[in-house]
Amino acid sequence: MQLERRGYVKAGHWTPEAAVEHPEAVRQLHREFLRAGANVLQTFTFYCSEDKLEISGNVTNITGAQINEAACDLAREVANEGDALVAGCVSKTPCYAESHSETKVKAIFKKQMDDFLKKDIDFFIVEFVNHVEEAGWAVEVLKTSGKPVGATLCISPHGDMDGVPPGECAVRLVKAGADIVGINCHLDPLTCIRTVKLMKEGLQKAGLKAHLMIQPLGFHTPECNLGGYTSLPEYPFALETRAITRWDIHKYTREAYNAGIRYIGGCCGFEPYHIRAIAEELAAERGFLPPASEKHxxxxxxxxxxxxxxxxxxxxxxxxxxxxxASGRPKCPSMATPADGYETAGI
Structure with missing residues (x-):
């Protein structure tokens, strides 16, 4: 979303050709997050499967492998400028919505995994998946690499798109091999904390253990339905009115930490200063402040x-x-009416 605002990514499709077309832009954004205090740089590979690139109108003939490898190189280059890890990221596939074929979906994840392993990333993250079945398949594939795997679902406290409760989702992911489980995207920080707490309860009841992770939106979305923020009328070009302040981030970070969540970050709408706020709130626990705190x-x-x-x-x-x-907008409504509808094939 940050690179879309800067003119490097197509809204709605969000595919990461910029890693090849505009590496300087991706490199600079990584560098800003690192300076703000990030411990992990995620590869710029969201939606980087061949089927997603195809339906998104990729007419430049840039392959998924080219993007994956370039994204790994950029993340590693900047991570080495500090003391950060590199996470190779895979996300949901149009193939799952269209076919529900375990064989086909796993083959897509295997192809991406092989691209990442050429570059020796530190660990994997499965992100932005709203069906736990598909996330579980991704985890099973990525665990064959021998590297740690985190799995974050894009779901609400109501559960995944098939109605599987968050607690059961967490159990299924850990049984599939996930070392870290949690939530990312679609809803605001405090809603996502509620969901991770439900995941934690499910793991405790099942006698299972895993690290907990959270990467919510950088927007206030209290009225969202199961479709998440994409159902809001402001999506994707007028979300600035919902932007979360750095002080909101301090509150979110402390609540997440107190809930036992140790991988604390952000997804769409998070900017480097939000990450800096996380680092500053946890300065005592981390033992230092990021360089970006010196100025203010x-x-x-x-x-x-x-x-x-x-x-x-x-x-x-x-x-x-x-x-x-204050919003500064006369007669600005405090809430919006989300659109009806759920996930459709190819989104």
Whole structure:
């Protein structure tokens, strides 16, 4: 989404040809996240399966393998500038929606895995999958690599698109071999925390253990239905009105940490300053601050030098924690009416 706003990615399709076409843009975004305090750089490979590239109008003849390998090189190059890991990421496939063929879907994941293994990534992440069956198939394939595997579902507290509850989803993923389970995308941070808590409860009841992971939207989406934020009328070009502030991120980070979640990040709508807010909230636990904190100070401390006394008065945590931000838009509705409908083939 960040690269779409900068003119490098086609909205709606979100396929990652930019890793080949505009490596400098991908490299710079990685670098910004690293400087903000990220421990993991994910390969820019969302929706990078041949079937998704084909239906998205990939007329440049750039192959999935080219994108996967270029994305790994970019992530590793920047990760080596700091102390970050590289995660090779796979996402849901149109093939699953069209055929539900375990053989065909697993072959797609195997092809992507082989691309990543040429580049020796550190671990794998299965992301943006809203059917636990497909996520489980991905985990089973990726575990054959011998590397750790995280699996994050794109679901609400109601469960996956087949109605499988979050707790049962987590159990199925761990039994498939996932080392990390959790949630990513489609809903806002506090909703995603609720879902991960349900996953944690399911694992505890089953006597299973796994690390917990969360990567929510950087937008407020309290009225979303099962379709998530894509059902909002503002999607995808007017979501700025719903942007989460860095102070919202501090609250989200602490709640996630207190819930036992240790892999804490963000998905669509997250910008580097949001990641910096995570790093700053957990500075005591991590033992350091990221370089990106040097310019502004914690909780707006840099404002203490402002020439306006009323702005200087805002250089404190209490002010920002208790602020109720205004939209600045007269007659702006507090909620929208999400569109009806569920996932369709090829999305």
């Amino acid at each position: 100070g914690l909780w707006g401390a840099a404002l203490e030098m402002h020439t306006k006394p009323w702005v200087r008065a805002r250089a404190r945590r209490e002010y920002w924690e208790n602020l109720l931000p």
